[in-house]
Amino acid sequence: MAKKVTFDYDLIVIGSGAGGSAAATLAARAGKKVAIVEADTFGGDSPNWSDVPTKALLHAAQLYDEARHGARFGLRSSTLGYNYPSLRTWKELAVQRTGAGGNKNYYEKEGIATFTGVAHFLTPHEISVNRRHLSASHFLVATGSHWVAPNIQGLDDVPYLTPRTILEAMRPPKSLYIIGAGTVGVEIAQLMAIFGTKVYLCDIASRILPSEDEEVGTLMERVLREQKGVTSLTQTRTLSVIKDGIGKRVTYSRGGVEKSVKVDEVLIATGRMPSVDLGLENASVSYTPKGISVDAYLQTSARHIFAAGDVLGHNNHTHTALLESQIAAHNFIHPKSKLSPDYTATPRLTFTHPGIASVGLSEDDCIKRDLAINKAIAPLNIIARSNTSDFRDGFAKIITDKRGVILGATIVAPHASEIIHELTLAVKYGLTASEVASTPHAFLSWSEAVRVAASKLVR
Amino acid sequence: MSAKAIDIIKREGRRPSESFQREKLHASIRAACLSVRSPEGVADTTATNVCNAVIIWLETKPEVTSADLRRKATETLESFHPEAAYLYKHHRLVI
Numbered sequence: 442m443a444k445k446v447t448f449d450y451d452l453i454v455i456g457s458g459a460g461g462s463a464a465a466t467l468a469a470r471a472g473k474k475v476a477i478v479e480a481d482t483f484g485g486d487s488p489n490w491s492d493v494p495t496k497a498l499l500h501a502a503q504l505y506d507e508a509r510h511g512a513r514f515g516l517r518s519s520t521l522g523y524n525y526p527s528l529r530t531w532k533e534l535a536v537q538r539t540g541a542g543g544n545k546n547y548y549e550k551e552g553i554a555t556f557t558g559v560a561h562f563l564t565p566h567e568i569s570v571n572r573r574h575l576s577a578s579h580f581l582v583a584t585g586s587h588w589v590a591p592n593i594q595g596l597d598d599v600p601y602l603t604p605r606t607i608l609e610a611m612r613p614p615k616s617l618y619i620i621g622a623g624t625v626g627v628e629i630a631q632l633m634a635i636f637g638t639k640v641y642l643c644d645i646a647s648r649i650l651p652s653e654d655e656e657v658g659t660l661m662e663r664v665l666r667e668q669k670g671v672t673s674l675t676q677t678r679t680l681s682v683i684k685d686g687i688g689k690r691v692t693y694s695r696g697g698v699e700k701s702v703k704v705d706e707v708l709i710a711t712g713r714m715p716s717v718d719l720g721l722e723n724a725s726v727s728y729t730p731k732g733i734s735v736d737a738y739l740q741t742s743a744r745h746i747f748a749a750g751d752v753l754g755h756n757n758h759t760h761t762a763l764l765e766s767q768i769a770a771h772n773f774i775h776p777k778s779k780l781s782p783d784y785t786a787t788p789r790l791t792f793t794h795p796g797i798a799s800v801g802l803s804e805d806d807c808i809k810r811d812l813a814i815n816k817a818i819a820p821l822n823i824i825a826r827s828n829t830s831d832f833r834d835g836f837a838k839i840i841t842d843k844r845g846v847i848l849g850a851t852i853v854a855p856h857a858s859e860i861i862h863e864l865t866l867a868v869k870y871g872l873t874a875s876e877v878a879s880t881p882h883a884f885l886s887w888s889e890a891v892r893v894a895a896s897k898l899v900r
Numbered sequence: 901m902s903a904k905a906i907d908i909i910k911r912e913g914r915r916p917s918e919s920f921q922r923e924k925l926h927a928s929i930r931a932a933c934l935s936v937r938s939p940e941g942v943a944d945t946t947a948t949n950v951c952n953a954v955i956i957w958l959e960t961k962p963e964v965t966s967a968d969l970r971r972k973a974t975e976t977l978e979s980f981h982p983e984a985a986y987l988y989k990h991h992r993l994v995i
Contacts, residue, residue, distance in 0.1 A: 480960075559960050561968075564912055569963040572907065718957075720968055723912075 448566060450476045452773060453577040455560045455568070455719065457548070458485020459762035460583030460750020462541070464770035469551045471774045476554040476577070478570050483548070483555070486585055487759040488541035490605045495628060496792050497535035498608065501528055502635040503794045513831060523636065525612045532608065560584075562720035565743055579745045581769050582726070582733060583762070586713035586751035591620065594681040599689055601682070602708040604629055613638045614705035618691045620679050621710035622649035624791045627661060629708065631793045634669035641702060643674040643693060650791065654804050654838065654851050656818065657797055661853075664795070664834050682707055715754045729754075737781040739769045747773060761787055786869035788861050795821075795835040796857035801849030801868040804840060814848065816840045817874075817897035819890045821854055826885050830855070837890035839864070841898050845873040850894075854887045863891060874898035907963045920958065920969075926951050929973060932988040933981055946980045 451473040454461040461477060462485070469475045482489045501523075511518045540547070548555050558571035567576045588603045590596055602610070602617075604625045613636040619626045622644035630640045642649060642665070648658030649665075665671035677695040684690075685703055692701040715732040727734045727742040732754020739747050747769040750762035765782050772779045791797035807814045822833040835854040841847050850864035867877055878895035882888045906920035926947045933943035953976040958964065970989070977985040 561961055561964060563909055563963075563965055569909075572962050720964065722971060723965055723967060 446566075448576040448578045450474045450554070450575065450577040452476075452579045452581060453478065453560075453568060453575055454581045454583060456480075456485065456583035456585055456750070456752075457483045457544075458583060458585050458750060459487055459759045460585065460752065460766050461485070461581060462544075462548075463763055463766035464581050464583070464747075464749065464773070465548065465553050466551055467767065467770035468773060469553045471770075473774070475552075476556060476575060477548055478556045478558065478560045478568070478575075479545075480557075480559045480584075483545045483557075484539075484541040486605075488536060488539045490608070491625075492759055493536050493539050493541075494532045494608045495604070495625075495632070497532045498528060499628060499632055499792050501531055502632050506635045506794070525636070560719055562722075562724040562726075565724040565745070568719075579773050580724075580747065581766075581773070582719070582721075582741070582746060582748040582752055583750045583766065584716040584719060584752050585762075586715045586754075586757065588709060589712065589714045590709050591679075591711045593620070593679050595683045596707075596709075599682050599684055599707070601689075602706050604708070604710050607633075607706075607708055615639065616688075616704040617641070617706050617708055618679075618689075618702065618704040619643065619708045619710055621712065622646070622673070622675070623652065623710065623712070624650065624789075626708075626710035627665070628792055629710065630665060630671050631669060634665065634671050639704075640665075640669070640671045641674055641691075641704065642671055643677045643679055645676065645678055647676050649673055649675060650797070652803075653789075653791075653797060653799060656836065656838065657799075657851060657853055660834060660836070661793065661797070713751065713757055715752045717752065738772045738779045739765055739782065740772070756784070756787070758787065758789065783869075786865045788858075788865050790858045790861070792858065795832070795854050797851070797853050798857040798861035799849065799851040800861055800865045801847070802840060803849055803851070807840060807848065812848070813843050814840050815843065815845075815898055817894045819893035819897065821887075821890055823893060824887065824889045826887050826889065829885060835890075837894040839874060839877075839891070839894045839898060841874050845875055845898060846871050847874060847877065847895075850891075852891070854890060856887055860888050860891060863888065906958050906961065908969060909963065909965045911966065917963075922951055922955065925954060925969070925973060929977060929984075929988065932977070932984040932991070935987055936981070936983040938981065938984065942981075946977070946984070949980060950976045 452468045452475045454465040454477045457477050457479040465475050465477045508518050545555050556570045560568045560570050563569050613633050616639040618641045620643050622642050630642045634640045649662050650658045662673045677693050680692045682691050688703050688705050690703050717728050721728050725743045733748040735748050749765035749769045768780050768782050788800045818836050818838045821827045821835040827833045838851045840849045847867045852860050874895040878899050882892040907917045909917050929947035929950045930943045933946050974985050974989045
């Protein structure tokens with residue numbers, strides 16, 4: 442009789458961020474023997490270094506900015522100021538209060554073995570963590586992603602900031618050159634501009650926030666320029682960065698003309714790459730530098746190894762990673778009734794002021810797919826709330842197919858991240874613009890813009 | 901540039917592990933370069949560059965397999981000397 446192979450664990454989760462933590466907890470609660478390995482801080486990137494600290498600082502910054510401009514409401518705010526070390530303390534408190542940051546004890550209470558160190562596959566069923574060999578019948582790879590610097594001359598020799606390191610700065614720089622005007626770049630541009638930094642926001646694309654609809658980029662570019670003094674350098678290629686005194690001199694090319702600017706700091710926010718350097722070849726897992734390939738059930742080419750979160754390379758949202766983690770756990774626990782993640786109604790958020798939120802297909806997506814669509818935009822200035830809040834920069838945009846079924850939507854408004862969930866539900870369950878328009882929307886709520894946009898699509 | 905103590909697991913653990921030796925890696929890369937008729941000086945420089953890149957990669961890894969080492973060395977060698985990299989990668993198959 443063949444000898445039965447025994448393993449140390451039923452499941453080893455590599456990475457304790459959103460992609461790993463839910464699966465580890467669910468598997469442990471289902472009675473499986475689980476271990477979790479973390480190379481950095483337990484909790485992963487989102488609670489420790491990205492979403493939570495950035496949003497905590499953005500909340501304080503937006504409060505400060507709103508109060509500073511309160512004179513129009515009769516508020517006296519001329520003596521208003523800020524203390525950056527106290528803001529950092531607030532940010533650290535917010536991180537601590539989430540309970541997800543550095544939460545090693547949480548896993549131990551759930552009966553999950555924890556290991557700190559870089560995991561490296563030695564064989565398909567064995568990893569090495571600090572020379573300790575751990576084996577398991579199944580694995581979940583949730584190593585996330587990391588910021589990568591573009592190939593720019595001189596960048597190797599000059600210290601630069603990333604969206605992670607800028608949060609640890611002792612004070613905002615006097616001037617900042619941001620390379621990459623995606624969600625994170627724009628959030629940091631607004632954050633630093635509120636605290637008085639002169640910001641240059643550079644991107645090779647023709648508009649900022651290139652993955653959103655054109656109206657969003659145009660509007661945010663104007664808002665950042667007029668209200669915060671941000672210089673947007675779209676269609677700009679950064680050529681070189683050199684040290685210049687205590688600052689840096691950045692040379693860029695725009696419209697065929699080379700120019701240079703001296704700044705205190707340079708921040709790289711051009712994009713993240715999946716962290717796939719963990720000996721996946723030794724486990725026969727197929728991957729590319731753009732991420733690990735998985736099937737519909739999040740199984741890799743080695744069927745006993747699942748992957749979830751940013752390491753898949755298709756999406757960088759914490760809520761998507763969490764969904765994938767839950768599905769990977771389900772498929773591991775119930776191999777006979779496997780589930781697939783449904784990405785159709787995943788909201789995409791940018792926490793600026795006004796906030797930006799979108800769901801489903803963008804207009805560009807529809808054009809690429811050659812879909813026949815109808816669209817309607819309701820500008821915020823036709824909503825009663827814009828009068829009482831004295832805020833008019835924004836809109837609600839809804840895209841439907843020819844039958845009126847909502848395919849996608851974009852909201853640019855205060856509290857956009859809350860408003861979008863109505864449309865998320867509509868996209869997920871195939872509601873029509875008529876159904877949304879006939880749903881009561883409370884007077885003096887920003888959500889009235891959604892009703893107006895939907896009404897425009899009703900024939 | 902020298903590496904901290906790193907264990908190399910050989911043949912999926914079927915042969916005893918040994919410590920990483922820069923000289924051994926250097927000699928193998930150099931031999932691959934010389935096999936494709938690189939001048940000795942070029943072979944030496946290439947081997948040094950590859951060893952430096954591999955050691956940087958090994959910084960966060962206390963233990964890797966010999967296959968990992970070969971793969972990383974090949975990947976780096978490809979940018980310096982593609983022919984030598986091909987030979988280095990497939991030397992077991994080349995008679």
